[in-house]
Ligand code: GDP
């Protein structure tokens with residue numbers, strides 16, 4: 001889960017990272033009032049979960065509250081990489097002497113949490129990695145010991161931090177690292193970390209990405225989720241306990257088990273179709289979860305047919321079949337549905353499906369072929 005800049009800063013501030021937090025505003029008037037409270041020049045910043053806001057016109061300096069209001073009017077509603085700006089942060093403006101990049105990532109290839117640092121800050125680190133890779137330092141942390149003092153010094157020297165700021169730099173790097181581990185983050189970065197003209201270190205921009213699977217143990221961080229920027233289908237899936245990933249095809253898939261879902265998608269492709277999604281309804285699926293899965297699948301206007309593939313182990317086939325029939329009566333859009341249920345109580349399931357006039361299949365190959373045929377026969381298909 002990606003956190004907005006102001007949320008990320010809220011967390012980093014708790015770990016002693018020096019920054020100018022500012023205030024959140026959602027209207028030009030609020031922006032003016034916030035700027036008046038702050039006093040002096042401010043920076044008006046779009047809060048969207050995409051990088052490069054500066055280049056897109058989403059970060060502006062304002063010398064007065066009136067100017068802050070004008071900037072806010074320009075930024076609110078702005079489209080940045082497909083996301084509409086709704087929220088702003090108004091923060092005291094800093095006088096920048098030098099910008100750095102400092103981040104920690106979970107580097108799967110290094111099998112270690114890795115510090116990434118560069119004196120070419122401010123710009124996106126991916127660009128520096130491409131154009132000037134030797135300007136980037138990567139330093140893996142020992143998984144048992146964590147951040148060591150010699151590493152703090154090494155990063156500080158690499159960046160060329162002035163002697164009188166090295167102690168402060170240590171606090172920034174230690175704070176960022178502790179925040180990374182204690183929040184179960186996948187990424188924690190400050191870009192830019194700046195030295196101001198009056199020789200202070202400040203985190204001007206922050207980005208934290210949390211491990212979704214660790215969120216159950218951080219209810220306070222879960223509360224920072226920004227539903228405005230999440231696909232509505234993904235929100236609905238998460239709330240129903242369904243694993244869902246939207247894809248671009250026309251055949252909606254409803255499957256129990258991640259491996260079976262992958263195999264189902266493969267067979268859809270083998271039969272000449274394209275899956276519209278990955279969807280795992282999980283074990284012991286009951287009628288309400290089946291209904292939620294159908295609503296999520298049918299929310300995608302590209303879907304022309306649905307392939308249901310259930311292996312009954314602990315999950316009872318007849319219960320899923322009943323769930324399908326029940327759910328179907330509540331759906332707003334009709335598309336052909338091919339259902340394959342094998343395993344526990346498969347015979348009862350087949351009987352229930354037959355009575356409801358659903359297309360059934362005995363094998364997965366057969367089911368995929370029928371779903372692909374139904375999708376290409378459906379109105380609106382190419
Ligand atoms: P991003 O483009 O989405 O990464 O947004 P940032 O918050 O990093 O801002 C982009 C750039 O705007 C920074 O690299 C700075 O150069 C500039 N900027 C941001 N805040 C301030 C500020 O307080 N003062 C000044 N002078 N520039 C700022």
Ligand code: MN
Nearest residue numbers: 122191192205
């Ligand atoms: Mn930035």
